[in-house]
Amino acid sequence: xxxxxxxxxxxxxxxxxxxxxxxxxxxxxxxxxxxxxxxxxxxxxxxxxxxxxxxxxxxxxxxxxxxxxxxxxxxxxxxxxxxxxxxxxxxxxxxxxxxxxxxxxxxxxxxxxxxxxxxxxxxxxxxxxxxxxxxxxxxxxxxxxxxxxxxxxxxxxxxxxxxxxxxxxxxxxxxxxxxxxxxxxxxxxxxxxxxx
Ligand code: SF4
Numbered sequence: 720x721x722x723x724x725x726x727x728x729x730x731x732x733x734x735x736x737x738x739x740x741x742x743x744x745x746x747x748x749x750x751x752x753x754x755x756x757x758x759x760x761x762x763x764x765x766x767x768x769x770x771x772x773x774x775x776x777x778x779x780x781x782x783x784x785x786x787x788x789x790x791x792x793x794x795x796x797x798x799x800x801x802x803x804x805x806x807x808x809x810x811x812x813x814x815x816x817x818x819x820x821x822x823x824x825x826x827x828x829x830x831x832x833x834x835x836x837x838x839x840x841x842x843x844x845x846x847x848x849x850x851x852x853x854x855x856x857x858x859x860x861x862x863x864x865x866x867x868x869x870x871x872x873x874x875x876x877x878x879x880x881x882x883x884x885x886x887x888x889x890x891x892x893x894x895x896x897x898x899x900x901x902x903x904x905x906x907x908x909x910x911x912x913x914x915x
Contacts, residue, residue: 752883755883756846758812759814759839759843761775761886762838762839762842762882763835765835765882765886766832767835769889770897770899770913771907772890773889773890773895781909804816804817809847813843815843821854822854822857823840823854825839825840825843825857825859826860827858827859828860828862829862829863830863832903836858837858837869840858840869841871841879842882844856844869844875845871845875845879855868855870856868856869856871898913
């Protein structure tokens with residue numbers, strides 16, 4: 720029978736399985752996925768900027784004003800017209816393009832945030848695996864005429880689990896994390912909120 724330690728944090732508990740006889744490291748954790756699951760955008764934002772993640776979570780949304788976001792939506796719609804994937808909404812939380820029996824897809828306007836994009840699609844693969852569905856991923860950058868093929872490895876699964884724990888920590892903060900002043904801040908929808 721599995722043993723758990725329970726970390727009480729504000730209103731929610733995180734259940735961490737105990738591997739008896741073995742030191743627990745973050746990389747060994749199996750998480751309570753039902754407690755920690757979030758939408759895919761939040762996984763993406765975690766790797767772009769933790770402040771952005773926090774603001775987005777609090778529904779402080781300025782995304783509609785951003786040309787970049789509008790461009791992304793347009794690209795997505797255009798790409799839809801060509802390939803006609805089936806969009807599936809799961810748990811009212813994540814929306815995934817199912818391209819065929821093997822693959823899911825994410826369309827991005829730029830490859831500058833490749834790590835964030837990759838973690839987002841890996842998270843979708845992880846989410847589907849939790850539902851007993853095994854797929855591979857395609858990251859599609861139509862403007863760069865580039866495609867990346869993604870497979871979920873056991874190491875990726877651990878990284879996703881660690882990420883969900885870290886996202887939870889950020890979202891529990893009372894105040895937003897500090898602005899990061901990154902080169903891409905000027906193109907961020909929250910730029911005025913952070914710097915003006
Ligand atoms: S403007 Fe920069 S610091 Fe502010 S939310 Fe966007 S990326 Fe983060």
